[in-house]
Amino acid sequence: MSLRKCINEKCRDCIYDSIVPGTWRQQVTLCSVKSCALYDVRPKSTRPIPESVLSYYGVDLAEYQALMTDSDDDSHE
Helix, strand or coil, X not given: CCHHHHHHHHHHHHHCCCCCCCCXXXXXXXXXXXXXXXXXXXCCCCCCCCHHHHHHCCCCHHHHXXXXXXXXXXXXX
């Protein structure tokens, strides 16, 4: 199994809850555990996350946009 698949599986196992709003990748994108060793390499949604999902997790649109901007900046390093 590839390293990427292992990371994806670990993050999904850790945070995904099929009962609450959002796909597993959306939920992992919104993960707030910055102390996690996988936080910077966690899988992130490539599609916009609906406002209904953001509001469920208490994330406002500006905070989400900053999160996605940080992700884009990291990919250029």
